[in-house]
Amino acid sequence: MTGTFVGMPTFPSAARTALADTQLRHNLAHATGVIRGKRAAVVGEVENWEDLRLAGAAVKDRALRSLDSRLVELEESLTARGAVVHWARDADEANRIVVEVARAHAVDEVVKVKSMVTQEIGLNEALEAEGIAAWETDLAELIVQLGGDLPSHILVPAIHRNRAEIREIFRRRMGEVGRPAPDDLTDEPAVLAGAAREHLREKFLRAKLAVSGANFAVADSGTLVVVESEGNGRMCLTLPDVLVSIVGIEKVVPTWAELDPLIRLLPRSSTGERMNPYTSTWTGITPGDGPQEVHVVLLDNGRTRALADETGRQALRCIRCSACLNVCPVYERTGGHAYGSVYPGPIGAILNPLLKGTGDPQTDSLPYASSLCGACFEACPVRIDIPEVLVHLRAKVVDGHRDDRVPKPEALAFRGAAWAFADPGRLGRAERLSSVAGRVLRRRGKASLGRLPGPGGAWTDARDLPVPPAESFRDWWKRTDGGERE
Amino acid sequence: MTSARDEVLGRVRAALRDVEGADEPVVAPPGAAAPAGTSLVEHFAERVADYRATVVQCPPDGLAAAVAAALPDGARVVVPVGLPDVVLAGIASPVVDDALSAADLDAIDAVVTCARVGIAETGTIVLDHAPDQGRRVISLVPDRHVCIVYADQVVADVPDAFPLLDPVRPLTWISGPSATSDIELDRVEGVHGPRHLHVIVVDESS
Numbered sequence: 001m002t003g004t005f006v007g008m009p010t011f012p013s014a015a016r017t018a019l020a021d022t023q024l025r026h027n028l029a030h031a032t033g034v035i036r037g038k039r040a041a042v043v044g045e046v047e048n049w050e051d052l053r054l055a056g057a058a059v060k061d062r063a064l065r066s067l068d069s070r071l072v073e074l075e076e077s078l079t080a081r082g083a084v085v086h087w088a089r090d091a092d093e094a095n096r097i098v099v100e101v102a103r104a105h106a107v108d109e110v111v112k113v114k115s116m117v118t119q120e121i122g123l124n125e126a127l128e129a130e131g132i133a134a135w136e137t138d139l140a141e142l143i144v145q146l147g148g149d150l151p152s153h154i155l156v157p158a159i160h161r162n163r164a165e166i167r168e169i170f171r172r173r174m175g176e177v178g179r180p181a182p183d184d185l186t187d188e189p190a191v192l193a194g195a196a197r198e199h200l201r202e203k204f205l206r207a208k209l210a211v212s213g214a215n216f217a218v219a220d221s222g223t224l225v226v227v228e229s230e231g232n233g234r235m236c237l238t239l240p241d242v243l244v245s246i247v248g249i250e251k252v253v254p255t256w257a258e259l260d261p262l263i264r265l266l267p268r269s270s271t272g273e274r275m276n277p278y279t280s281t282w283t284g285i286t287p288g289d290g291p292q293e294v295h296v297v298l299l300d301n302g303r304t305r306a307l308a309d310e311t312g313r314q315a316l317r318c319i320r321c322s323a324c325l326n327v328c329p330v331y332e333r334t335g336g337h338a339y340g341s342v343y344p345g346p347i348g349a350i351l352n353p354l355l356k357g358t359g360d361p362q363t364d365s366l367p368y369a370s371s372l373c374g375a376c377f378e379a380c381p382v383r384i385d386i387p388e389v390l391v392h393l394r395a396k397v398v399d400g401h402r403d404d405r406v407p408k409p410e411a412l413a414f415r416g417a418a419w420a421f422a423d424p425g426r427l428g429r430a431e432r433l434s435s436v437a438g439r440v441l442r443r444r445g446k447a448s449l450g451r452l453p454g455p456g457g458a459w460t461d462a463r464d465l466p467v468p469p470a471e472s473f474r475d476w477w478k479r480t481d482g483g484e485r486e
Numbered sequence: 487m488t489s490a491r492d493e494v495l496g497r498v499r500a501a502l503r504d505v506e507g508a509d510e511p512v513v514a515p516p517g518a519a520a521p522a523g524t525s526l527v528e529h530f531a532e533r534v535a536d537y538r539a540t541v542v543q544c545p546p547d548g549l550a551a552a553v554a555a556a557l558p559d560g561a562r563v564v565v566p567v568g569l570p571d572v573v574l575a576g577i578a579s580p581v582v583d584d585a586l587s588a589a590d591l592d593a594i595d596a597v598v599t600c601a602r603v604g605i606a607e608t609g610t611i612v613l614d615h616a617p618d619q620g621r622r623v624i625s626l627v628p629d630r631h632v633c634i635v636y637a638d639q640v641v642a643d644v645p646d647a648f649p650l651l652d653p654v655r656p657l658t659w660i661s662g663p664s665a666t667s668d669i670e671l672d673r674v675e676g677v678h679g680p681r682h683l684h685v686i687v688v689d690e691s692s
């Protein structure tokens with residue numbers, strides 16, 4: 001029922017398809033523009049926003065610098081409060097743990113809080129394969145799931161769908177999986193939200209098992225935090241008897257007090273609100289209140305690979321606010337699907353190669369999905385220098401091709417340039433050759449070279465390549481004695 | 487065979503070989519104060535109302551009347567076991583929560599609770615689910631939440647709230663009614679949580 005990102009084309013070819021979709025581009029421009037405006041207004045209200053960013057980055061760095069002992073501390077505090085802690089090396093292991101908990105309680109359905117990490121590990125598909133239905137309860141995730149579609153934004157996964165499309169999806173699909181949409185369903189957002197409320201309420205009331213992620217996991221107290229808007233998170237975290245939370249190991253915050261700057265940074269950066277409608281925190285089991293069996297799965301799935309990368313490890317500070325998507329000129333035009341991952345946009349362009357490693361053509365295309373304009377770094381509430389990591393990862397991608405038997409044209413061109421630049425005589429001869437070409441072309445009245453043939457065409461498709469100058473700098477210097485005799 | 491725990495921790499340690507730990511907790515910058523000429527309580531009331539919640543202020547002896555006015559006629563109302571008598575006085579026939587099931591609560595129209603902290607800058611109410619607030623579920627399933635905040639519970643900003651909250655208790659931070667902007671970013675109040683949030687601020691000076 002749900003789509004999957006497996007086997008997606010590389011960014012440039014996926015982007016070409018997305019750019020041809022005018023409806024998509026209209027939806028994206030509207031959505032990113034609205035969120036950008038809201039964010040700018042509430043961030044502008046905070047006098048010491050820069051200090052707050054520094055504090056947020058410092059808190060996450062502090063947790064990451066001694067992540068081993070923080071994780072052990074988190075495990076101890078969780079266990080002391082009645083939670084069962086599991087560890088998972090990868091997606092399969094985490095999925096198996098959830099399946100086992102579901103089997104132990106003989107359930108054939110679970111309700112889910114919107115969670116990036118469960119999408120990353122493909123939990124819904126893994127549960128489906130075991131005959132267990134996973135119901136997404138966030139409105140946008142519900143739209144994506146019922147539409148058999150893929151999320152395209154971290155915060156608003158159905159950003160690529162308009163109200164008319166959503167009405168159609170609800171009318172067609174709701175009845176197949178539960179309470180049908182009412183006959184008089186209109187495309188008013190309030191009416192559509194009302195239909196989702198009715199459809200999901202019966203699922204909330206009967207659910208025995210819920211699965212969540214966590215925005216933060218506090219090591220010293222053992223507290224997990226879920227930040228949300230709709231109340232579907234509260235429903236899942238409160239009503240079922242059993243709760244399984246899958247937590248990436250980078251979600252750790254050292255102490256309860258250090259949660260403060262992150263709670264101040266996240267909603268303003270994410271939805272552009274002073275505070276999100278609901279934040280739930282819970283620490284293991286509370287007798288008589290909420291789930292009485294609580295599991296926490298601490299997941300690696302590539303995070304330690306990212307942690308080992310000295311330049312790249314800052315990406316693990318990410319609190320999944322999606323501010324970088326909304327300010328990105330590339331994301332605004334292509335949307336999230338082109339990135340071929342649950343983590344799209346600038347953060348996805350670095351997070352995917354860091355988590356998965358480079359070497360696969362799709363992943364390797366992502367660090368190039370950027371103009372390096374730097375808007376993402378400016379917007380990031382935890383100061384991840386995304387352009388720096390993009391450049392670092394481009395170098396890794398190139399390094400991965402050093403021993404290719406057939407070198408890329410770009411590599412050949414640079415090898416030639418290196419050969420010429422390595423010797424002043426060679427450079428001089430090369431320059432004279434290009435001056436001759438320049439004079440000939442200029443005499444024919446050409447100011448630019450037009451479209452180059454062969455591999456050079458990729459460069460000149462969208463840019464003018466000026467004709468070479470008639471005189472090289474060194475010839476000019478010699479002729480004029482460094483400008484003295486001009 | 488190494489356990490997943492040992493292997494993950496081993497990978498973390500290997501990844502951090504070149505890194506020194508950081509021992510001193512991070513001190514975050516201070517939060518905002520109420521704007522000049524505005525009291526903390528006024529600032530709080532204004533910010534909560536900004537989320538399209540209903541906010542009323544009343545003196546302590548007007549509390550029962552304010553609670554009664556917040557509840558529609560004939561509403562079935564659930565209350566936590568520890569709700570103070572002065573609040574109960576405003577409710578016609580309260581149902582005291584005695585481990586009610588979710589289905590029971592689904593048939594109830596409103597809930598009345600106290601709160602632990604009010605945060606002025608962000609217009610947030612924090613429940614720590616003490617006996618005057620009850621289990622998390624009672625302030626979630628009914629469609630109308632009437633919440634009482636005393637003036638001396640209001641703090642200026644998020645950092646002032648943290649030391650007052652015990653992380654061992656479950657906490658619910660509420661900023662306006664449940665909302666979504668998932669459809670074309672049009673904000674809709676009310677999805678799964680209470681669609682109506684009615685805040686009564688009890689203030690000597692009002």
